[in-house]
Amino acid sequence: MKILKFGGSSVATPARIQSVIEIVKPYLKGDVAVVFSAFGGVTDVLIGISKLALESNLEYKTKLADIEKRHLDAVRELIGVQKQSSILAQVKFMINELEDVLHGVFLVKERTPRTLDYVMSFGERLSAYIISEAFKDKGVAAEFLDARKVVRTDGHFGYAKVDFDVTNKLINDHFKNHTDLQIITGFIGTSETGETTTLGRSGSDYTAAIFAGALHATDLEIWTDVDGMMTADPRMVKKAFTVPQMSYEEAMELSHFGAKVIFPATMQPAMVNHIPIWIKNTFNPTFEGTVIHANAKNGKLIKGISSMNNVSLLNVQGSGLLGVVGASMRLFATLAREKISVILISQASSEHSICFAIENQYTRQAKSAIDKEFQYEIRNEEIDEVQVETDLSIVAVVGDGMKHSPGTSGRMFSSLGKNGVNVMAIAQGSSERNISAVVRQADVAKALNALHEAFFLSDRKVLNVFLVGTGLIGNSLVNMIEEQYNKLAKENLLEVNVVAVANSKKMLFNEEGLKLSSCIDEMKKDGQSMNMKEFADKMVSLNLPNSIFVDCTSSEEVTAVYETILSANISIVTPNKKANSASMEQYTNLKKTAFKRGVKFLYETNVGAGLPVINTLNDLLLSGDKVISIEGVLSGTLNFIFSSYTDGKKFSDVVKEAKEKGYTEPDPRDDLSGMDVARKILILSRETGLSFELSDIQVENLVPVDCQKGSVDDFFKTLEKHDASFEKLRDEAFSKGEKLRYMAVLNEGKVSVKLGSVNSQHPFYSLSGSDNIILLTTERYHERPMVIRGPGAGAAVTAAGVFADVIRIGHYAK
Known part of the structure; x- marks a missing residue:
């Protein structure tokens, strides 16, 4: 039958x-x-x-x-x-x-x-x-x-x-x-x-x-109407899948915490008579579904993750509970008289506090009853006022395989912690079949996705990317993600899901992920008006696990929300130098916030585009090395100009050529001012532990005073009048067998950014094109400095550096 x-x-x-x-x-x-x-x-x-x-x-x-x-x-x-x-x-x-x-x-x-x-x-x-x-x-x-x-x-x-x-x-x-x-x-x-x-x-x-x-x-x-018992609620966890089989006890635990496919009462007559229960889908009748029976094979460590919303947490604490026999009995007898079911209990071993979870609708009734039962203890300050937290959820991982398997709880709480999900209470029974945690209801979707990824997709990680800035760098980044998507998923087990793109005018979101081949065009056509605060608020409200904010702009308006973003447990990757070269206070706050929230703030491309400058420097410092000096040609644009400025060429023509090749900013004066180089050496100085402000750096502005105002066309016309003076500098260097280089130097606690010349023995002498070069002289690399050299300008190399930081976060999150 x-x-x-x-x-x-x-x-x-x-x-x-x-x-x-x-x-x-x-x-x-x-x-x-x-x-x-x-x-x-x-x-x-x-x-x-x-x-x-x-x-x-x-x-x-x-x-x-x-x-x-x-x-x-x-x-x-x-x-x-x-x-x-x-x-x-x-x-x-x-x-x-x-x-x-x-x-x-x-x-x-x-x-x-x-x-x-x-x-x-x-x-x-x-x-x-x-x-x-x-x-x-x-x-x-x-x-x-x-x-x-x-x-x-x-x-x-x-x-x-x-x-x-x-x-x-x-x-x-x-x-x-x-x-x-x-x-x-x-x-x-x-x-x-x-x-x-x-x-x-x-x-x-x-x-x-x-x-x-x-x-x-x-x-x-x-x-x-579903394909059986799922590993998680498919409405919140898109990658949830059907569990082929589970034990009655596992199904009981999952159903208690919100898996509405089957309810505990259903299983009681079946359990007593050892009758297998099949969960099947009317709309997919050929699918085998899930079988619940006594002899289910363990297979995976856990069988499912479920949640229960609309929960309140009440905490009863005070010295009057210490060693007092019957206090717990009075508390729970009071709740029983009120016909209030307790969902979860957690008590400190010190007996100083007892917290328990109930449904939100009974919160006021429960607090009132407890206040009445313990009125004398509260009045005598033996027990504190009952603390109440509402609008919470319980997430639970369930599985017979957890029994005697070390590391399950570690994996659970590590996953929640890395995604900024605060755990307010914990409960685990001696059966080791269920670990439950109370979290904010606003965090429940993120918690479920993070846990599902940790236990069922532990070999795979989904990174949710929010990109602001779709110019040359941002566009190159999107193209790289598209080109490398399948390879990353197959070889690195990383899926990069671009959730949002924005420029200065429009923004476009899709929680399921935008189509990489057309998302920028779609944003420009159908996106809503861009507002950085609204963008950040939307990103935070989505509350997706493994979220990464990528800033490919040079905007201070964008960097102004960095601290808010990091505080929301969202990592940041950026080539934008404005944040780290702003005030020392802001730089310090961003670093502290990232550390406190357990997220990453990566900005390798702040200094050398795709060159591994900051990571290398930090590795040296972490290993105990000490920096003596840093010398660098840190502008690919200025290096192209001065390595191309040879005999017979006019300085103004070389600057025009650099602009035409796309090496300069739209206004070349932004490069020639030296402020970009100053920001880079400032960031490197701060990484070494020096507390410098931008105003502490001596910067030589290569833009003649009479060229500093007016349009770009006016600038080029006026610059021609100064060709002779630049030619004189070049010839003087040439007469000494040297070449002009625009250099940043950190030495003996002082920083300078200026045009100078180097001889043929200097590593900067042979530098060509748009390459950057950094010399790190440390206690270990003293006689022969460490040299980092390569392309230091261009959208492709910068985007590659940004992409590398994104992938680095993905590996950290595993």
Whole structure:
């Protein structure tokens, strides 16, 4: 014997009911019975209608007419015309009965739990009756069974307890005398006094389990609208997948904490009789689904992650609890008297505090009861005022495989910590099957995704990137991500998901990830107006795990929100020098915030584009080396200008050539001023531990005074007048066998940025093109400085450096 149960979503429309009939037909070769819920959404509508009637709102009649029409239409669509009349009459009879009850509620203005149970029973009674007739119309020998005939309960309306001795006998007697396919109403039963009762949440599942237990069924199949028990809620964790099998205990734990596919009550009769429970999908009937049974193989360390929202945490603490026998008993007895269920308990070993979690709706009631019970201790300051935290969630990792497996809790809390999810309370039972943590409800989606990634996708990491700045560098970065996406996913097990792109005018978000090949064009066309604060707020509100903010601008408006972003546990990668070369206070605050929040603030491209300057310097310092001096040609633009400025060329022409090749800023004066080089050497100085401000650096501005105002065209015209003076500098250097180089030097605690000349023995002498070069003289690299040399300008090399920092964060997050 097999018992099948189909939920409301499976029978929401006549078309779906037809599909269910086709699913059931192959089972008819053996013994089978089928339990049905009400048509999708009907139970909630019935509760709403009864509420309207209670409030003397005549709209209940309109809603009731809609219910009637829906069921009559189903009959007309499912049953042949010749057989419809008697069935339509029976449906109308039941609707009239329901109307009489609702009219009584309307008149008396009273809706007792008994009455509400009776009203709700019509959903299952109507659906099962119509579906039984639909089976008959398809030639199946079927019979409608109102479960109230055989399921006996107590009189606890709304959540009746089953009398299994009586119920099991009635079910077995009924099936001995009825051989046709039984189409059974879920959810309802009858009290000892003959009144209609309901079995509570997921009552139809429970009904199916009751019949399975009574008939010693070989299998219980719960047909729903998902592919079985998932590793996490697929609405919040897009990469969740079906768990092939799990134990009754694992399923119990998961269902308690919000996995609504199956509920604990359903499993009790099946567990007692060792009946496997199959969770299958009506909309994907060929998929095997999940089987819940006693001999489930462990397989993975954990089987699922679930959550429960709308939770409050109450903390009772004080010296009056220390060593006082019975304090805990008084506390929980008080809650029991108020009929408040405690979801989670955590107590410090010092006995100084007890915290527990309950549903939000009972918070005020619980606090008031505790205050009353411990009023004398609170008055005498032996116990503190009860502390309450609301709008929390509980996340739980569940699995039999956790038992005696060291490191499970470490992996869980490390994953939450790296993503900035604060844990407010923890509970783990001695069974080691469940570790639960209380977190902010706003963080629950991030927590679930982070945990799912840590336990089920531990070999794979998804990085959620928010990019501001889609000019040459930003555009190159997006192209690189697209080109390397498959390779990264396959070889490095990293998925780079670009969630947002923005320029100075528009911004575009897509939590699922933007299409890399077209996201910038799409942003320019369909994006909303850009506002940096709104962009940051949106990024923070999405609260995605492994979030990385990438700033490819040179804007101070963007750097102004860095601290806010880091404080929200979002890492930052940037070639923008404005943040680290602003005030020393801002530089220090950003570093401290990143450290405090456990996120990364990476800016390798601040100094040498794609060259490994900052990482190399930091590695030397971390190993105990000390910097004596730093010398550098830190502008690819200025190096191109001075290495191209040879005999026979005019300085103004070389600057024009550099601009035409795209090596300069739109206004070349930004490069020639030397401020870009000054910012770079300032950042390097700060990395060595010196507290310098930009104003402490001596900077030689190569832009003649009369060239500093006016348009770019005016600048070039005026610059021509100074060609002779630059030619003189070049010739003087040449006469000494030297070349001009614009250099930054940190030595003996002082920094200078100026134009100078070097001889053929100097490493800077052979520098060409747009290359940068840095000489690091340290205690270990004293006689022969460490040389870092390579392209120091260009969108491609800078984007590559940014991309490398993004990947570095991905490896850190693993």
